[in-house]
Amino acid sequence: MLAVTAFARFLVDYPAYSATRALDELRASEFGRLDAQGQAYLDYTGGGLHADAQVREHAQLLGEHVFGNPHSANPSSTDTTRLIERARAAVLAHFNGADDYTAVFTLNASGALKLVGESYPFAPGGRLLLTVDNHNSVNGIREFARTKGAAVDYAPLTTPDLRIDASAMNALLARADPTRANLLAYPAQSNFSGVKHPLALIDAARDRGWDVLLDAAAFVPTNRLDLRAVTPDFVTISFYKMFGYPTGVGCLLIRNAALGRLRRPWFAGGTVNFATVQARMHVLSPREAGFEDGTLNYLSIPAVEIGLRHLERIGIDTIRQRTHCLTDWLLTGLLALRHGNGRPLVRIYGPATSTQRGATVAMNFYDPQGHLLDYRRIEELAGLERISLRTGCFCNPGAGETAEGLTEDDMRAGLAEGAQITLPRFLQLMQDRGGKSAGALRVSFGLASNFADAERFLRFAGGLRDQATLTIGAASFDIESCRVIRDGS
Numbered sequence: 001m002l003a004v005t006a007f008a009r010f011l012v013d014y015p016a017y018s019a020t021r022a023l024d025e026l027r028a029s030e031f032g033r034l035d036a037q038g039q040a041y042l043d044y045t046g047g048g049l050h051a052d053a054q055v056r057e058h059a060q061l062l063g064e065h066v067f068g069n070p071h072s073a074n075p076s077s078t079d080t081t082r083l084i085e086r087a088r089a090a091v092l093a094h095f096n097g098a099d100d101y102t103a104v105f106t107l108n109a110s111g112a113l114k115l116v117g118e119s120y121p122f123a124p125g126g127r128l129l130l131t132v133d134n135h136n137s138v139n140g141i142r143e144f145a146r147t148k149g150a151a152v153d154y155a156p157l158t159t160p161d162l163r164i165d166a167s168a169m170n171a172l173l174a175r176a177d178p179t180r181a182n183l184l185a186y187p188a189q190s191n192f193s194g195v196k197h198p199l200a201l202i203d204a205a206r207d208r209g210w211d212v213l214l215d216a217a218a219f220v221p222t223n224r225l226d227l228r229a230v231t232p233d234f235v236t237i238s239f240y241k242m243f244g245y246p247t248g249v250g251c252l253l254i255r256n257a258a259l260g261r262l263r264r265p266w267f268a269g270g271t272v273n274f275a276t277v278q279a280r281m282h283v284l285s286p287r288e289a290g291f292e293d294g295t296l297n298y299l300s301i302p303a304v305e306i307g308l309r310h311l312e313r314i315g316i317d318t319i320r321q322r323t324h325c326l327t328d329w330l331l332t333g334l335l336a337l338r339h340g341n342g343r344p345l346v347r348i349y350g351p352a353t354s355t356q357r358g359a360t361v362a363m364n365f366y367d368p369q370g371h372l373l374d375y376r377r378i379e380e381l382a383g384l385e386r387i388s389l390r391t392g393c394f395c396n397p398g399a400g401e402t403a404e405g406l407t408e409d410d411m412r413a414g415l416a417e418g419a420q421i422t423l424p425r426f427l428q429l430m431q432d433r434g435g436k437s438a439g440a441l442r443v444s445f446g447l448a449s450n451f452a453d454a455e456r457f458l459r460f461a462g463g464l465r466d467q468a469t470l471t472i473g474a475a476s477f478d479i480e481s482c483r484v485i486r487d488g489s
């Protein structure tokens with residue numbers, strides 16, 4: 001009898017995967033560098049990968065035009081403006097927001113978040129409400145809120161699923177005085193746990209007097225965001241996470257009805273219709289122009305339109321379907337891994353199933369006695385097998401603190417070390433305080449992922465079975481010890 005391969009079994013268990021076969025052809029034709037170099041790329045939440053054709057088309061565009069600084073009326077300038085506006089229209093169309101939203105180009109999602117933070121009318125009596133699993137670029141908005149005297153609250157997550165605690169969220173939403181400026185900021189999908197938070201929260205919060213900032217950076221690479229179906233006031237995005245190229249361009253989508261809420265704290269070249277030195281006055285440009293400081297990344301922005309076309313040709317639902325199948329298969333496989341003594345090898349942070357979760361899986365590995373294996377060493381081992389994954393806290397301290405049960409006291413113990421605190425020192429501190437961890441490993445799938453990538457990682461993970469030498473504080477790590485561990489698996 002012929003042996004049934006893992007892939008054949010996978011296709012039987014996940015029949016929907018077969019409908020995404022076009023992505024295998026695309027991987028062969030446009031992402032050949034992955035297989036030519038034997039790379040398993042598993043950090044799409046860190047950054048997407050571009051198709052070769054995106055770069056070719058962009059290079060051709062640059063080769064065929066003369067693009068000048070857009071702040072002018074000469075032919076090279078108007079050509080640039082035309083393409084920037086085409087890209088802006090493409091962004092709005094992609095998210096179905098052409099009638100109701102304004103698109104502001106930024107450097108990245110963080111730039112978009114900072115625009116909201118600095119321009120939102122925080123004031124005493126008003127509030128900022130954040131979920132615990134926000135990215136640091138959202139957490140940073142609390143500094144603007146605090147400086148301006150608004151109250152700052154965090155809505156907790158449930159454990160072990162790391163979903164929003166609905167009753168705590170309801171109680172916190174009820175604290176708002178609807179006559180003041182109140183901002184709720186949360187990720188559509190956590191870049192730590194992969195949890196998809198409910199988009200219904202947007203209307204629920206608005207009904208209680210809140211404006212809503214939806215950080216969609218980790219959601220939109222594999223999910224459809226329809227701004228007719230859900231209407232957050234502010235949406236933040238980085239395009240390299242969606243389609244890999246270009247880097248250095250992000251976007252803030254502002255609901256037109258909320259545009260007037262934002263007040264720029266300064267002006268810059270490009271954002272004013274009129275400015276005088278003698279009278280010390282300025283008139284800010286309306287709509288997006290008032291938010292785009294200085295000169296836009298005008299050579300890269302046309303590549304956003306190319307990237308969106310590429311994504312739409314593939315179909316975001318096809319990407320979602322494929323990455324969903326791979327995530328479910330990987331979760332099942334990881335949770336089944338056991339040491340010889342029957343104890344689990346892996347702890348997943350967040351939901352153990354793929355329900356209402358995206359293609360991001362955070363985890364830690366443990367030895368047969370239940371001691372944490374050092375994720376930094378595991379990353380090095382994975383690197384030797386040309387597997388690219390991510391380790392650390394992923395700029396998402398709150399999710400990690402909740403997942404590992406780190407307390408405020410634990411964090412203060414780290415802060416007490418002062419400016420000398422390093423990740424290794426903090427890890428050691430947490431080990432000493434009851435064997436806790438800080439940080440994790442993360443793998444994530446995207447549009448060029450295939451079954452072989454997932455299988456490689458699962459096989460690699462299985463190779464850590466019955467290993468004890470990677471625990472934190474174990475003898476120093478070198479390439480030879482990596483080999484011993486791999487050969488022994």
Ligand SMILES: Cc1ncc(COP(=O)(O)O)c(C=O)c1O
Nearest residue numbers: 108109110135137191217218238
């Ligand atoms: C959920 C989320 N928000 C915001 C950001 C910040 O994106 P950028 O670094 O592109 O500004 C990231 C980046 O990983 C993210 O995952």
